[in-house]
Amino acid sequence: MFPDLGKYAVPVLAAYASMIVLLAGMILLSLRSAKKSKDTLARLEQNRKQK
Amino acid sequence: MSIWEFANPVRFMRLSGRVLPWITGLAILTLIPALVWGFFLTPDDYRQGATVKIIYVHVPTAFLAINIYFMMFVTSLIWLIRRHHVSALAAKAAAPIGAVMTLIALITGAVWGQPMWGTWWVWDPRLTSFLIMFIFYIGYIALWAAIDEADKAADLSAILCMIGSVFAIISRYAVNFWSQGLHQGTSAPLMKPGTETQVSAVFWQPLMLSIAGFFLLFLALLLLRTRTEIRNRRITALRAREA
Numbered sequence: 001m002f003p004d005l006g007k008y009a010v011p012v013l014a015a016y017a018s019m020i021v022l023l024a025g026m027i028l029l030s031l032r033s034a035k036k037s038k039d040t041l042a043r044l045e046q047n048r049k050q051k
Numbered sequence: 052m053s054i055w056e057f058a059n060p061v062r063f064m065r066l067s068g069r070v071l072p073w074i075t076g077l078a079i080l081t082l083i084p085a086l087v088w089g090f091f092l093t094p095d096d097y098r099q100g101a102t103v104k105i106i107y108v109h110v111p112t113a114f115l116a117i118n119i120y121f122m123m124f125v126t127s128l129i130w131l132i133r134r135h136h137v138s139a140l141a142a143k144a145a146a147p148i149g150a151v152m153t154l155i156a157l158i159t160g161a162v163w164g165q166p167m168w169g170t171w172w173v174w175d176p177r178l179t180s181f182l183i184m185f186i187f188y189i190g191y192i193a194l195w196a197a198i199d200e201a202d203k204a205a206d207l208s209a210i211l212c213m214i215g216s217v218f219a220i221i222s223r224y225a226v227n228f229w230s231q232g233l234h235q236g237t238s239a240p241l242m243k244p245g246t247e248t249q250v251s252a253v254f255w256q257p258l259m260l261s262i263a264g265f266f267l268l269f270l271a272l273l274l275l276r277t278r279t280e281i282r283n284r285r286i287t288a289l290r291a292r293e294a
Contacts, residue, residue: 001091002091003090004101005101007166008100008101008102008166011102011105011166012101012102012105015158015162015163016090018162022151022155022158023268025151026148030275030276031275033279034276034279037282037283038279040282041282041286044286044289044293045289047293048289
Protein backbone atom coordinates (compact mmCIF):
# COMPACT_ATOMS: atom_id res chain seq x y z
CA MET A 1 0.00 0.00 0.00
CA PHE A 2 2.75 2.46 0.97
CA PRO A 3 4.47 3.63 -2.22
CA ASP A 4 8.11 2.80 -2.81
CA LEU A 5 9.74 6.23 -2.81
CA GLY A 6 13.21 4.82 -3.41
CA LYS A 7 16.12 7.23 -3.00
CA TYR A 8 13.69 10.18 -2.86
CA ALA A 9 11.91 9.02 0.31
CA VAL A 10 13.49 11.73 2.49
CA PRO A 11 12.55 14.79 0.36
CA VAL A 12 9.03 13.51 -0.38
CA LEU A 13 8.26 12.63 3.24
CA ALA A 14 9.85 15.88 4.46
CA ALA A 15 7.64 17.91 2.08
CA TYR A 16 4.44 16.18 3.27
CA ALA A 17 5.46 16.28 6.94
CA SER A 18 6.25 20.02 6.85
CA MET A 19 2.92 20.70 5.14
CA ILE A 20 0.98 18.64 7.72
CA VAL A 21 2.76 20.25 10.71
CA LEU A 22 2.35 23.83 9.44
CA LEU A 23 -1.29 23.39 8.36
CA ALA A 24 -2.23 21.59 11.58
CA GLY A 25 -0.61 24.38 13.61
CA MET A 26 -2.48 27.00 11.60
CA ILE A 27 -5.82 25.21 12.01
CA LEU A 28 -5.34 24.60 15.75
CA LEU A 29 -4.33 28.21 16.44
CA SER A 30 -7.29 29.52 14.41
CA LEU A 31 -9.73 27.26 16.26
CA ARG A 32 -8.27 28.16 19.66
CA SER A 33 -8.46 31.91 19.07
CA ALA A 34 -11.99 31.54 17.63
CA LYS A 35 -13.14 29.72 20.76
CA LYS A 36 -11.43 32.22 23.05
CA SER A 37 -13.03 35.24 21.37
CA LYS A 38 -16.45 33.58 21.23
CA ASP A 39 -16.35 32.77 24.97
CA THR A 40 -15.06 36.22 25.95
CA LEU A 41 -17.70 38.00 23.87
CA ALA A 42 -20.47 35.82 25.29
CA ARG A 43 -19.31 36.64 28.82
CA LEU A 44 -19.14 40.38 28.12
CA GLU A 45 -22.57 40.41 26.46
CA GLN A 46 -23.96 38.52 29.46
CA ASN A 47 -22.48 41.08 31.90
CA ARG A 48 -23.88 43.89 29.78
CA LYS A 49 -27.39 42.41 29.90
CA GLN A 50 -27.23 41.93 33.68
CA LYS A 51 -26.34 45.60 34.29
CA MET B 52 -28.65 41.97 -3.63
CA SER B 53 -25.37 43.91 -3.63
CA ILE B 54 -22.01 42.45 -2.58
CA TRP B 55 -21.58 45.49 -0.32
CA GLU B 56 -24.33 44.19 1.96
CA PHE B 57 -21.79 41.66 3.27
CA ALA B 58 -19.71 44.59 4.49
CA ASN B 59 -22.25 44.83 7.31
CA PRO B 60 -20.63 42.82 10.16
CA VAL B 61 -23.96 41.49 11.48
CA ARG B 62 -24.99 40.26 8.05
CA PHE B 63 -21.51 38.82 7.43
CA MET B 64 -21.58 36.92 10.75
CA ARG B 65 -25.03 35.52 10.00
CA LEU B 66 -24.18 34.36 6.49
CA SER B 67 -20.67 33.10 7.27
CA GLY B 68 -22.01 31.17 10.27
CA ARG B 69 -24.37 29.36 7.93
CA VAL B 70 -21.88 28.49 5.18
CA LEU B 71 -18.77 27.79 7.29
CA PRO B 72 -19.68 24.20 8.30
CA TRP B 73 -20.46 23.32 4.66
CA ILE B 74 -17.23 24.80 3.33
CA THR B 75 -15.24 23.06 6.08
CA GLY B 76 -16.87 19.72 5.25
CA LEU B 77 -16.26 20.22 1.55
CA ALA B 78 -12.60 21.15 2.21
CA ILE B 79 -12.07 17.94 4.21
CA LEU B 80 -13.85 15.85 1.56
CA THR B 81 -11.71 17.36 -1.19
CA LEU B 82 -8.26 17.84 0.33
CA ILE B 83 -7.79 14.48 2.06
CA PRO B 84 -8.78 12.35 -0.99
CA ALA B 85 -6.64 14.60 -3.23
CA LEU B 86 -3.53 14.11 -1.09
CA VAL B 87 -4.17 10.38 -0.66
CA TRP B 88 -4.64 10.08 -4.44
CA GLY B 89 -1.49 12.07 -5.17
CA PHE B 90 0.71 10.37 -2.60
CA PHE B 91 -0.45 6.75 -2.76
CA LEU B 92 -2.05 6.22 -6.15
CA THR B 93 0.02 8.12 -8.71
CA PRO B 94 3.07 6.66 -10.48
CA ASP B 95 6.60 8.07 -10.44
CA ASP B 96 7.64 10.46 -13.18
CA TYR B 97 10.11 9.00 -15.69
CA ARG B 98 12.61 11.81 -15.01
CA GLN B 99 11.80 13.11 -11.52
CA GLY B 100 11.02 9.75 -9.93
CA ALA B 101 8.98 9.85 -6.70
CA THR B 102 9.72 13.57 -6.15
CA VAL B 103 6.84 14.35 -8.51
CA LYS B 104 4.54 13.60 -5.55
CA ILE B 105 5.67 16.92 -4.03
CA ILE B 106 3.72 18.69 -6.80
CA TYR B 107 0.41 18.00 -4.97
CA VAL B 108 1.61 20.14 -2.06
CA HIS B 109 3.99 22.63 -3.69
CA VAL B 110 1.83 23.87 -6.58
CA PRO B 111 -1.44 24.42 -4.62
CA THR B 112 0.35 26.23 -1.76
CA ALA B 113 2.36 28.41 -4.18
CA PHE B 114 -0.84 29.17 -6.12
CA LEU B 115 -2.58 30.20 -2.90
CA ALA B 116 0.42 32.17 -1.60
CA ILE B 117 0.18 34.50 -4.62
CA ASN B 118 -3.61 34.63 -4.81
CA ILE B 119 -4.12 35.24 -1.09
CA TYR B 120 -1.86 38.27 -1.45
CA PHE B 121 -3.98 39.39 -4.41
CA MET B 122 -7.13 38.94 -2.29
CA MET B 123 -5.49 41.04 0.48
CA PHE B 124 -4.66 43.69 -2.13
CA VAL B 125 -8.32 43.89 -3.24
CA THR B 126 -9.74 43.95 0.30
CA SER B 127 -7.12 46.54 1.38
CA LEU B 128 -8.11 48.70 -1.59
CA ILE B 129 -11.78 48.37 -0.63
CA TRP B 130 -10.88 49.45 2.92
CA LEU B 131 -8.92 52.48 1.71
CA ILE B 132 -11.66 53.59 -0.70
CA ARG B 133 -14.93 52.57 0.97
CA ARG B 134 -13.90 52.15 4.65
CA HIS B 135 -15.65 48.81 5.13
CA HIS B 136 -14.29 47.29 8.35
CA VAL B 137 -15.08 43.69 7.35
CA SER B 138 -12.85 44.20 4.32
CA ALA B 139 -9.87 45.33 6.41
CA LEU B 140 -10.46 42.51 8.90
CA ALA B 141 -10.67 39.94 6.09
CA ALA B 142 -7.23 41.08 4.84
CA LYS B 143 -5.87 40.85 8.39
CA ALA B 144 -7.39 37.36 8.79
CA ALA B 145 -5.95 36.15 5.47
CA ALA B 146 -2.36 37.24 6.12
CA PRO B 147 -1.28 34.40 8.49
CA ILE B 148 -2.86 31.83 6.15
CA GLY B 149 -0.96 33.36 3.22
CA ALA B 150 2.28 33.39 5.21
CA VAL B 151 1.89 29.68 6.07
CA MET B 152 1.09 28.79 2.45
CA THR B 153 4.17 30.75 1.28
CA LEU B 154 6.35 29.03 3.87
CA ILE B 155 5.09 25.58 2.82
CA ALA B 156 5.75 26.45 -0.84
CA LEU B 157 9.28 27.62 0.02
CA ILE B 158 10.09 24.52 2.13
CA THR B 159 8.61 22.02 -0.33
CA GLY B 160 10.33 23.85 -3.20
CA ALA B 161 13.67 23.59 -1.41
CA VAL B 162 13.34 19.87 -0.64
CA TRP B 163 12.23 19.26 -4.23
CA GLY B 164 14.99 21.44 -5.66
CA GLN B 165 17.80 19.71 -3.81
CA PRO B 166 17.56 16.31 -5.58
CA MET B 167 16.45 17.83 -8.93
CA TRP B 168 18.67 20.94 -9.23
CA GLY B 169 21.41 19.86 -6.82
CA THR B 170 20.78 22.85 -4.56
CA TRP B 171 18.27 23.87 -1.87
CA TRP B 172 18.13 27.48 -3.02
CA VAL B 173 19.16 29.76 -5.88
CA TRP B 174 18.65 33.50 -6.22
CA ASP B 175 16.39 32.87 -9.17
CA PRO B 176 13.77 35.61 -9.99
CA ARG B 177 10.77 33.52 -8.96
CA LEU B 178 12.33 32.14 -5.78
CA THR B 179 13.67 35.54 -4.73
CA SER B 180 10.38 37.37 -5.34
CA PHE B 181 8.60 34.59 -3.42
CA LEU B 182 10.94 35.07 -0.45
CA ILE B 183 10.36 38.85 -0.54
CA MET B 184 6.61 38.22 -0.65
CA PHE B 185 6.96 36.04 2.47
CA ILE B 186 8.82 38.88 4.22
CA PHE B 187 5.98 41.25 3.24
CA TYR B 188 3.47 38.82 4.76
CA ILE B 189 5.43 38.81 8.03
CA GLY B 190 5.81 42.61 7.93
CA TYR B 191 2.07 43.01 7.33
CA ILE B 192 1.21 40.78 10.32
CA ALA B 193 3.76 42.60 12.51
CA LEU B 194 2.41 46.02 11.51
CA TRP B 195 -1.14 45.09 12.50
CA ALA B 196 0.17 43.81 15.85
CA ALA B 197 2.32 46.88 16.49
CA ILE B 198 -0.40 49.55 16.25
CA ASP B 199 -3.11 49.78 18.90
CA GLU B 200 -5.48 52.09 17.05
CA ALA B 201 -7.46 49.78 14.75
CA ASP B 202 -8.22 52.18 11.87
CA LYS B 203 -4.66 53.49 11.78
CA ALA B 204 -3.33 49.90 11.76
CA ALA B 205 -5.72 49.06 8.91
CA ASP B 206 -4.62 52.13 6.91
CA LEU B 207 -0.89 51.56 7.28
CA SER B 208 -1.03 47.81 6.72
CA ALA B 209 -3.21 48.38 3.62
CA ILE B 210 -0.52 50.67 2.20
CA LEU B 211 2.17 48.09 3.02
CA CYS B 212 0.04 45.45 1.28
CA MET B 213 -0.17 47.63 -1.86
CA ILE B 214 3.62 47.98 -1.97
CA GLY B 215 4.16 44.22 -1.44
CA SER B 216 1.71 43.35 -4.20
CA VAL B 217 4.44 44.24 -6.71
CA PHE B 218 6.36 41.17 -5.49
CA ALA B 219 3.23 39.01 -5.65
CA ILE B 220 2.86 40.01 -9.32
CA ILE B 221 6.57 39.38 -9.95
CA SER B 222 6.25 35.96 -8.25
CA ARG B 223 3.41 35.09 -10.60
CA TYR B 224 4.96 36.33 -13.83
CA ALA B 225 8.73 36.17 -13.16
CA VAL B 226 9.10 32.95 -15.13
CA ASN B 227 7.42 34.58 -18.15
CA PHE B 228 9.43 37.77 -18.42
CA TRP B 229 12.81 36.56 -17.12
CA SER B 230 14.15 33.65 -19.11
CA GLN B 231 16.74 32.84 -16.48
CA GLY B 232 16.94 30.83 -13.28
CA LEU B 233 16.26 27.22 -12.48
CA HIS B 234 12.54 27.35 -11.81
CA GLN B 235 10.49 26.01 -14.71
CA GLY B 236 7.85 28.10 -16.46
CA THR B 237 4.21 28.01 -15.51
CA SER B 238 2.63 24.57 -15.85
CA ALA B 239 -0.74 25.95 -17.00
CA PRO B 240 -0.03 25.98 -20.77
CA LEU B 241 1.23 22.41 -20.46
CA MET B 242 -2.26 21.39 -19.42
CA LYS B 243 -3.95 22.46 -22.66
CA PRO B 244 -5.21 19.27 -24.28
CA GLY B 245 -3.66 18.37 -27.57
CA THR B 246 -0.31 20.06 -27.08
CA GLU B 247 2.85 18.05 -27.35
CA THR B 248 4.00 18.78 -23.81
CA GLN B 249 0.65 18.06 -22.15
CA VAL B 250 0.88 16.87 -18.55
CA SER B 251 -0.50 13.38 -18.25
CA ALA B 252 -3.99 13.17 -16.73
CA VAL B 253 -2.58 10.76 -14.16
CA PHE B 254 -0.73 13.76 -12.62
CA TRP B 255 -2.92 16.77 -13.32
CA GLN B 256 -6.25 15.29 -12.19
CA PRO B 257 -5.14 14.80 -8.54
CA LEU B 258 -3.30 18.14 -8.84
CA MET B 259 -6.50 19.99 -9.78
CA LEU B 260 -8.36 18.26 -6.93
CA SER B 261 -5.57 19.22 -4.55
CA ILE B 262 -5.72 22.89 -5.67
CA ALA B 263 -9.51 22.83 -5.09
CA GLY B 264 -9.01 21.25 -1.64
CA PHE B 265 -6.38 23.77 -0.55
CA PHE B 266 -8.58 26.62 -1.85
CA LEU B 267 -11.59 25.36 0.14
CA LEU B 268 -9.40 25.00 3.24
CA PHE B 269 -8.26 28.61 2.77
CA LEU B 270 -11.88 29.75 2.41
CA ALA B 271 -12.91 27.92 5.60
CA LEU B 272 -9.96 29.34 7.56
CA LEU B 273 -10.58 32.82 6.16
CA LEU B 274 -14.22 32.81 7.27
CA LEU B 275 -13.31 31.40 10.69
CA ARG B 276 -10.54 33.96 11.25
CA THR B 277 -12.58 36.92 9.93
CA ARG B 278 -15.39 36.00 12.32
CA THR B 279 -12.82 35.93 15.14
CA GLU B 280 -11.51 39.38 14.13
CA ILE B 281 -15.06 40.81 14.08
CA ARG B 282 -15.71 39.36 17.55
CA ASN B 283 -12.38 40.76 18.82
CA ARG B 284 -13.39 44.20 17.51
CA ARG B 285 -16.68 43.94 19.41
CA ILE B 286 -14.82 42.81 22.57
CA THR B 287 -12.55 45.88 22.35
CA ALA B 288 -15.59 48.15 21.92
CA LEU B 289 -17.43 46.62 24.91
CA ARG B 290 -14.35 46.84 27.13
CA ALA B 291 -13.82 50.47 26.14
CA ARG B 292 -17.44 51.19 27.05
CA GLU B 293 -17.04 49.46 30.44
CA ALA B 294 -13.82 51.31 31.30
